[in-house]
């Protein structure tokens with residue numbers, strides 16, 4: 001069972017600040033972590049490998065320091081780790097991100113299953129997994145909470161829906177995104193930590209990936225961030241005075257004035 005897991009390194013806080021000039025996150029001084037949903041994806045892949053054999057390849061697109069996330073993946077059981085890093089990848093929207101990851105997966109070659117998190121805690125779109133399935137032309141199942149059966153060319157999963165659970169079957173290769181209900185990620189073992197220290201991180205730039213700089217990063221993005229801002233909440237209150245009956249009368253008058261009644 002050859003499994004590819006896509007992980008993203010994200011700021012380990014929701015208190016991020018935005019540069020008003022560039023409309024991008026200010027990342028200085030912020031600790032980076034593996035997107036929490038992706039830790040479930042790694043764990044599930046490692047469990048499947050332990051049960052069925054095969055290999056777990058973990059892939060990320062990000063700046064050079066994203067290799068720390070990949071080394072962490074090695075400490076919990078990943079066999080091979082690949083960093084897609086190039087200035088040309090910067091400014092990618094979800095389409096360009098999915099396109100770059102899909103190209104890397106095609107370069108990796110034969111795989112049975114791709115696992116991603118259900119969404120990230122920074123971009124939060126949940127688009128990258130489904131977009132990759134379109135690009136690779138393989139089936140996609142979201143919010144998987146249990147892998148019920150997996151064997152060559154066949155997968156049966158239980159996935160979360162609003163009303164409960166749904167059991168789906170598909171052929172392999174396929175892509176799934178996992179919900180946190182699927183497992184409890186393990187902590188790195190001492191042996192795992194030692195292994196991660198000397199782990200080799202394979203790095204692919206646009207050259208190794210064999211892609212054109214027009215199809216990745218900002219140039220390959222069909223959307224652009226025009227403005228980014230935190231919503232300003234303005235609350236205005238007025239205290240109505242007088243006897244209760246008088247207050248009710250004033251309130252009704254104001255509601256009528258505002259055409260609310």
Ligand SMILES: Cc1cc2nc3c(=O)[nH]c(=O)nc-3n(C[C@H](O)[C@H](O)[C@H](O)COP(=O)(O)OP(=O)(O)OC[C@H]3O[C@@H](n4cnc5c(N)ncnc54)[C@H](O)[C@@H]3O)c2cc1C
Nearest residue numbers: 006061091093094097116117119120123124125126127128
């Ligand atoms: C116009 C535009 C410009 C942007 N410019 C920048 C920028 O300059 N710098 C910047 O950092 N971000 C930028 N972003 C954000 C960037 O597009 C997203 O970080 C990226 O596309 C992933 O989207 P998401 O975080 O919503 O992931 P989701 O779709 O929510 O992620 C789902 C899953 O896909 C996988 N995944 C997501 N991203 C990656 C990745 N990079 N590598 C491997 N696996 C991944 C993970 O398993 C994740 O759990 C920009 C976005 C837009 C729309």
